[in-house]
Amino acid sequence: MELGAHDLLWLLLPLAAASGWWVARLDHRLRPAKAARxxxxxxxxxxxxxxxxQPDKAIEVFIKVLEVDSETVExxxxxxxxxxxxxxxxxxxxxxxxxxARPTLDKEQRSQALLELGxxxxxxxxFDRAENLFLELAEYRLHNQQALRFLMQIYQxxxxxxxxxxxxxxxxxxxxxxxxxxIAQYYCELAEQAVTAKxxxxxxxxxxxxxxxxxxxxxxxxLLGRLEAMQGRHREAIKAWxxxxxxxxxxxxxxxxxxxxxxxALGDEDGLYxxxxxxxxxxxxxxxMLALAAVIKQRQGIGAAEEFVVDWLHREPxxxxxxxxxDLNLAEADxxxxxxxxxxxxxxxxxxxxxxxxICRQCGFKGKSLHWQCPSCKRWNAMKPFFGGALD
Ligand SMILES: [Zn+2]
Numbered sequence: 001m002e003l004g005a006h007d008l009l010w011l012l013l014p015l016a017a018a019s020g021w022w023v024a025r026l027d028h029r030l031r032p033a034k035a036a037r038x039x040x041x042x043x044x045x046x047x048x049x050x051x052x053x054q055p056d057k058a059i060e061v062f063i064k065v066l067e068v069d070s071e072t073v074e075x076x077x078x079x080x081x082x083x084x085x086x087x088x089x090x091x092x093x094x095x096x097x098x099x100x101a102r103p104t105l106d107k108e109q110r111s112q113a114l115l116e117l118g119x120x121x122x123x124x125x126x127f128d129r130a131e132n133l134f135l136e137l138a139e140y141r142l143h144n145q146q147a148l149r150f151l152m153q154i155y156q157x158x159x160x161x162x163x164x165x166x167x168x169x170x171x172x173x174x175x176x177x178x179x180x181x182x183i184a185q186y187y188c189e190l191a192e193q194a195v196t197a198k199x200x201x202x203x204x205x206x207x208x209x210x211x212x213x214x215x216x217x218x219x220x221x222x223l224l225g226r227l228e229a230m231q232g233r234h235r236e237a238i239k240a241w242x243x244x245x246x247x248x249x250x251x252x253x254x255x256x257x258x259x260x261x262x263x264x265a266l267g268d269e270d271g272l273y274x275x276x277x278x279x280x281x282x283x284x285x286x287x288x289m290l291a292l293a294a295v296i297k298q299r300q301g302i303g304a305a306e307e308f309v310v311d312w313l314h315r316e317p318x319x320x321x322x323x324x325x326x327d328l329n330l331a332e333a334d335x336x337x338x339x340x341x342x343x344x345x346x347x348x349x350x351x352x353x354x355x356x357x358x359i360c361r362q363c364g365f366k367g368k369s370l371h372w373q374c375p376s377c378k379r380w381n382a383m384k385p386f387f388g389g390a391l392d
Contacts, residue, residue, distance in 0.1 A: 042061055042064060042065050043061075043062075043065055045061050046058045046061035046062045046065065049061060055083070055088065055091055056091070059079075059091060059094060059095060062075075062076060062079060062095070063095070063098050073099065073102075073105065073109045073113075076095055076098075076099050077096075077099070077112060077113065077116055079095055080092045080095035080096045080099070080116055080120070081116060083095065084116075084119065084120055084123060087123075089120050089123050089124045090124075092116075092120045092123075093117065093120045093121070093124070096113050096116050096117040096120055097117065099113040100113045100114060100117065107142075108142075111137060111140075111142035111143055112143070114133050114136065114137055114142075115133075115137060115142075115143045115146060115147065117133060118130045118133035118134050118137070118147070118150060119150065121133065122150060122153070122154065127154050127157070127158060130150065130154060131151065131154050134147040134148075134150045134151045134154070135147075135151065138151065138170070144174050145171065145174050145175055148167055148170055148171040148174060149171065151163075151167045152164055152167050152168060152171065155167060156373075156378075159189070161186045161187075161189045161190045161193075162190070164186050165183055165186045165187070168182055168183050168186065169183070180213045180214045181213075181214045181216070181217065181380060181381050182380045182381075183213040183214070184210040184211070184213040184214035184217040184219075184220060185210075185217070185219065185372055185373070185380045185381065187206045187207070187209045187210035187213060187220070188206070188207070188210050188217065188219045188220055188223060188372070190202075190206040191203045191206035191207045191210065191220070191223050191227075192223065194206055195223075195226075195227065200227065200230075200231065203223070203227055204224075204227065207220050207223055207224045207227070210223075211224075215247075216247045216248070217247070218244050218247045218248050218251045219372055221240050221241060221243045221244050221247060222241070222244065222251070222254060222255055224237075224240035225237040225238070225240035225241040225255060225258065225259075225262075226258065228240055229258065229261070229262050229265075232265075234262035234263075234265045234266050235266065237258075237259075237262045238259060238262050238263065238266075238271075238275075241255045241258070241259050241262075242275075245279060245282075245283075249279075249282070249283040249285075250285075250384050250385060251384075251385065252279055252283060252285065252287070252288060253285055253286070253287025253288060253385060254287075254370065254385065256276075256287045256288055256290075256291040257291065259272070259275070259291075260272055260276075260291055260294070260295070263275070269295070269298075269299065272295055273292075273295050273296075273299070276288055276291050276292040276295060277292060280292055284316060285387075286318055286320045286321065286387045287385075287387075289309075289312050289316075289318075289320075289321060290320060290321075290324055292308070293305050293308055293309050293312075293324055296308050297328070302328050302331060302332065305328055306325065306328050306329070309321055309324055309325045309328065310325065313325065318387065319348050319352055320352060320387060322348055323345060323348045323349060323352060326341055326344055326345045326348065327345065329341060330342065330345065356368075356386075356387055357385075357386060358370050358371070358383045358384065358385055358386065359383065359384060359386050360374040360376060360377060360379070360382045360383050361382050361383075361384055362374060362377050362379045362382040363376050363377035363379070363382075365377065365383075367383070370383060370385070371383050
């Protein structure tokens with residue numbers, strides 16, 4: 001990537017102004033004669049190196065210029081920033097480290113350079129160094145909010161959730177904005193770690209804290225239900241999953257199969273039937289329809305299930321419903337039509353695969369699995385399930 005003309009112009013203007021070149025021409029008494037004489041030529045030499053794609057030589061020149069005149073700090077910050085944006089992190093680090101070493105910097109200039117250097121380290125994957133710089137800035141309340149945001153980014157990437165929570169709380173205090181839903185997600189991450197480590201009590205504790213931070217946290221309800229079901233406490237599991245209906249019914253489909261299994265473990269077929277029917281009536285949704293069709297098939301046979309699906313398809317046409325209908329017919333089909341039905345079902349299956357997934361409401365990213373943090377825009381709680389193009 002080359003420096004564009006626009007970039008160069010942008011660098012040129014403030015530096016020329018800051019150099020006092022013009023001022024010195026108007027009034028020689030305002031500036032030391034040496035800086036006025038040397039600065040522009042050194043500066044244009046640096047620009048020339050940049051234009052000729054010799055950035056290291058350009059950096060040498062600019063660093064020398066800085067020694068002559070500390071008013072060029074802004075331009076060095078801009079230059080370092082430019083290198084980082086171009087992915088030339090080592091060069092950015094060199095410029096920013098050199099800046100910080102200047103004894104003439106004032107407090108604001110120094111903290112700005114530290115903030116930039118921290119971002120260089122972050123981009124270079126040197127998380128420990130970046131963390132130390134941002135912690136220092138946050139401690140002295142210099143660029144506090146930005147430093148805290150970068151720290152959160154580091155702790156998320158490193159999966160250090162306790163520290164992420166503490167940082168998020170500080171940021172909430174500093175900005176006066178609540179980040180309760182994000183804090184709840186961090187607690188859910190801790191709960192999942194505890195489940196993996198077979199620490200059931202720990203997991204319960206974290207889920208409780210997630211729900212204390214954000215009553216609307218669907219993920220906490222999903223996790224709690226799974227944890228209870230894992231321990232054979234199916235009644236409690238169902239209670240936890242039922243909360244999703246009030247939190248965000250879009251996610252009910254995520255637990256439809258698990259709920260059915262827990263109702264069945266309790267021998268409560270009626271309870272399952274009643275719940276699914278009420279949920280389908282209230283919120284619609286393919287996943288609930290399919291779960292209910294399976295129950296009807298078990299209780300009243302294929303004919304009743306078929307009738308139910310056909311009726312539903314009339315109101316809400318969907319490829320999922322169609323596929324299920326074909327499945328039902330396949331069980332009783334004559335050999336003569338069987339192959340055709342199998343082919344049709346496979347084609348529809350392919351269609352479904354293409355259409356089913358999760359979409360980020362923030363940036364539009366689509367994925368096949370549910371991420372609580374969007375892999376693209378990194379926003380939490382933005383991915384929603386969708387079927388056939390529409391949100392389910
Ligand atoms: Zn996104």
